Amino acid sequence: MVLARRGGIGRYYDVNGWLFVAPALGLIALFMVYPILWSLWMSFQSGRGMMMKFAGFANIVRLWNDPVFIKALTNTMTYFVVQVPIMILLALVLASLLNNPRLVGRGLFRTAIFLPCVTSLVAYSVLFKGMFAPDGIVNSTLQAIGLIASPIPWLTHPFWAKTLVIIAITWRWTGYNMIFYLAAMQNIDRSIYEVARIDGVPAWARFTHITIPLLKPVILFTTVISTIGTLQLFDEVYNLTEGKGGPSNATLTLSLYIYNLTFRFMPNFGYAATVSYVIVVLVALLAVLQFYLARERDR
Amino acid sequence: MDKLVRTHLPRIAGLALASASFLAVTAAEAKEITIWCWDPNFNVAIMKEAGARYTKAHPDVTFNVVDFAKTDVEQKLQTGLASGTADALPNIVLIEDYGAQKYLQSFPGAFAPLSGTVDHSGFAPYKVELMTLEGQVYGMPFDSGVTGLYYRKDYLEQAGFKPDDMQNITWDRFIEIGQQVEAKTGKKMMGLDPNDAGIVRIMMQSAGQWYFDKEGKPNITGNPALKAALETVGKIMSANIYKPANGWSDWVGTFTSGDVASVVTGVWITGTVKAQPDQAGKWGVAPIPALSIEGATHASNLGGSSWYVLESSEEKAEAIDFLNEIYGKDIDFYQTILQERGAVGSLLAARGGAAYEAADRFFGGQKVWQNFSDWLAKVPAVNYGIFTNEADLAVTAQLPALTQGTPVDEVLKAIDAEISGQIQ
Numbered sequence: 001m002v003l004a005r006r007g008g009i010g011r012y013y014d015v016n017g018w019l020f021v022a023p024a025l026g027l028i029a030l031f032m033v034y035p036i037l038w039s040l041w042m043s044f045q046s047g048r049g050m051m052m053k054f055a056g057f058a059n060i061v062r063l064w065n066d067p068v069f070i071k072a073l074t075n076t077m078t079y080f081v082v083q084v085p086i087m088i089l090l091a092l093v094l095a096s097l098l099n100n101p102r103l104v105g106r107g108l109f110r111t112a113i114f115l116p117c118v119t120s121l122v123a124y125s126v127l128f129k130g131m132f133a134p135d136g137i138v139n140s141t142l143q144a145i146g147l148i149a150s151p152i153p154w155l156t157h158p159f160w161a162k163t164l165v166i167i168a169i170t171w172r173w174t175g176y177n178m179i180f181y182l183a184a185m186q187n188i189d190r191s192i193y194e195v196a197r198i199d200g201v202p203a204w205a206r207f208t209h210i211t212i213p214l215l216k217p218v219i220l221f222t223t224v225i226s227t228i229g230t231l232q233l234f235d236e237v238y239n240l241t242e243g244k245g246g247p248s249n250a251t252l253t254l255s256l257y258i259y260n261l262t263f264r265f266m267p268n269f270g271y272a273a274t275v276s277y278v279i280v281v282l283v284a285l286l287a288v289l290q291f292y293l294a295r296e297r298d299r
Numbered sequence: 300m301d302k303l304v305r306t307h308l309p310r311i312a313g314l315a316l317a318s319a320s321f322l323a324v325t326a327a328e329a330k331e332i333t334i335w336c337w338d339p340n341f342n343v344a345i346m347k348e349a350g351a352r353y354t355k356a357h358p359d360v361t362f363n364v365v366d367f368a369k370t371d372v373e374q375k376l377q378t379g380l381a382s383g384t385a386d387a388l389p390n391i392v393l394i395e396d397y398g399a400q401k402y403l404q405s406f407p408g409a410f411a412p413l414s415g416t417v418d419h420s421g422f423a424p425y426k427v428e429l430m431t432l433e434g435q436v437y438g439m440p441f442d443s444g445v446t447g448l449y450y451r452k453d454y455l456e457q458a459g460f461k462p463d464d465m466q467n468i469t470w471d472r473f474i475e476i477g478q479q480v481e482a483k484t485g486k487k488m489m490g491l492d493p494n495d496a497g498i499v500r501i502m503m504q505s506a507g508q509w510y511f512d513k514e515g516k517p518n519i520t521g522n523p524a525l526k527a528a529l530e531t532v533g534k535i536m537s538a539n540i541y542k543p544a545n546g547w548s549d550w551v552g553t554f555t556s557g558d559v560a561s562v563v564t565g566v567w568i569t570g571t572v573k574a575q576p577d578q579a580g581k582w583g584v585a586p587i588p589a590l591s592i593e594g595a596t597h598a599s600n601l602g603g604s605s606w607y608v609l610e611s612s613e614e615k616a617e618a619i620d621f622l623n624e625i626y627g628k629d630i631d632f633y634q635t636i637l638q639e640r641g642a643v644g645s646l647l648a649a650r651g652g653a654a655y656e657a658a659d660r661f662f663g664g665q666k667v668w669q670n671f672s673d674w675l676a677k678v679p680a681v682n683y684g685i686f687t688n689e690a691d692l693a694v695t696a697q698l699p700a701l702t703q704g705t706p707v708d709e710v711l712k713a714i715d716a717e718i719s720g721q722i723q
Contacts (some may be wrong), residue, residue: 014494033476046404049380049381049404049406050405051404062723065720067716068720069720156494156543157699158495158699212384241494241547242545243370243374247494248696248699260692262377263377263381264688266722267377267381267405271380
């Protein structure tokens with residue numbers, strides 16, 4: 001065979017091989033590489049609508065002087081710092097509870113907790129908006145059992161609006177993360193737990209010293225995925241606040257700000273592209289940090 | 300392989316071209332005009348009426364009036380314009396006057412100039428001015444947003460107030476009345492959406508000011524009308540005479556459900572108010588309350604919008620002719636939409652006539668149209684500029700600070716800082 005004998009540099013220039021991958025490469029270049037490079041180029045331009053001009057680093061300077069951007073960044077980081085740990089912990093606890101083979105009806109519970117993440121984002125946001133209205137079911141229930149005297153202004157007070165968004169995304173994504181943990185837990189050898197039990201290790205210590213270390217790669221994976229998801233948070237806030245990120249920009253996220261800059265305000269695609277690169281940089285930094293923290297120390 | 304392509308390609312291309320031209324021919328015969336607008340009780344219903352009138356004279360032209368939420372219309376339009384393809388866009392779109400210059404300036408060439416066809420001298424000058432760019436007039440002026448104070452006569456009567464007590468009051472008096480209404484009837488005076496600065500804009504324009512000065516520069520910290528408007532909203536909030544609403548439909552629900560005693564907004568809400576037949580005879584209309592500062596009036600404007608034709612649309616000629624025939628000339632049409640929908644048009648020739656003098660039974664026989672027409676003449680003219688959306692968000696962002704007792708001057712400074720960062 002001619003092909004088999006051909007070695008060295010000729011192997012890399014085999015036209016047939018390249019022809020096979022060319023369609024895929026072409027599509028990736030067209031729909032991935034080109035938009036990424038073009039948006040990078042756009043982030044150095046500024047102007048109104050279609051009237052774009054090269055602006056150098058003006059957009060980056062503008063970021064520092066833009067109180068709305070700072071607010072959106074702070075909100076996004078608040079969601080990330082508060083919500084991701086709560087959700088990961090909750091998912092871990094739920095997974096280990098539902099992993100108990102003696103639990104009756106665990107299939108039902110698993111389905112119930114997983115279901116939120118297959119519901120439509122818009123549908124559940126609208127539903128939440130109704131449930132958390134001043135005279136909605138949540139406030140009337142809390143009032144009926146005597147926990148609160150007057151309705152909580154879920155959608156009109158800056159603090160409670162943020163809390164509501166956190167409740168909403170936790171409700172939706174906890175089940176999703178839980179499924180990863182459940183799958184990983186079922187791969188842990190039962191005999192390890194058996195040995196620990198014989199040695200008299202209590203249940204809590206078995207969870208912290210056996211389950212969690214063995215789940216580490218999965219925890220890392222879900223943390224990175226959740227970080228990306230939270231930094232790109234858009235749908236919930238958009239639907240809960242009619243796209244305004246109110247009250248007082250208290251729920252405004254970076255993605256929603258990009259949307260506003262492009263589609264609601266005087267359109268400035270260049271500045272919007274700059275803000276979107278802020279998300280890219282943040283995700284990259286946080287992912288590196290998470291990998292660093294979760295590295296294998298004893299190797 | 301190569302030969303195959305060479306012999307078949309022309310045939311394939313020919314076939315594709317033939318089918319494309321076939322499609323184009325059928326499209327040209329059907330001539331459907333697609334229109335985007337947002338209020339089913341108002342501009343959607345009016346556009347359907349206008350379409351029906353035009354189809355009667357031109358049976359080959361049909362209309363597809365698409366009804367979405369206003370923000371969706373604006374954002375879908377902006378997305379379509381930004382993408383540079385006309386496929387997803389309608390032939391005619393309704394744009395609120397605050398945003399007109401934004402679209403005209405950021406998407407040059409996207410809208411068809413109507414100057415040549417439509418005689419704009421017959422329309423209210425302020426409407427024509429806001430759709431003019433570099434000597435060309437781009438839109439068909441539609442409705443005015445002259446404001447009024449709609450109030451529930453039955454609730455106010457229970458609290459001891461007669462219609463005369465509602466005429467030409469100040470906002471301070473309005474708040475006093477509101478407190479008594481709540482004490483006697485348990486109803487709040489008004490619905491208020493803390494994420495909608497509409498009420499601030501009404502108050503500010505009633506005293507002849509806007510977020511921007513004549514040159515379009517921000518006019519915030521040294522703006523007595525904006526300051527007084529914010530103080531008034533703060534007073535309304537601390538007097539707690541309002542029912543909080545979250546979003547437009549929620550706000551509309553505050554008065555359609557009968558939960559509040561009054562509504563201060565543009566005349567275009569009349570259709571929605573009248574859509575509750577069980578409340579017939581219970582409503583009255585008065586001039587809006589005035590601020591207690593120099594230059595304050597009882598007349599203002601909120602919203603108001605105009606029709607624009609997309610330059611790239613296939614049925615451009617038909618769309619322009621339709622607008623000119625109905626909105627530009629048909630006086631009878633204006634009388635109908637006024638009586639049925641409460642649309643105060645901006646075609647000057649249509650003002651007056653029987654419809655304007657008619658008494659409205661829904662409002663207990665009050666000649667409301669005459670009233671609105673009188674107030675319209677007194678609306679102070681301001682320059683909306685191109686950044687009203689940005690300024691509005693900056694104002695709403697600071698409203699809660701106001702209720703927590705932050706001094707108004709500091710709130711104004713914060714608004715100014717936010718706007719300066721936004722408008723570039």
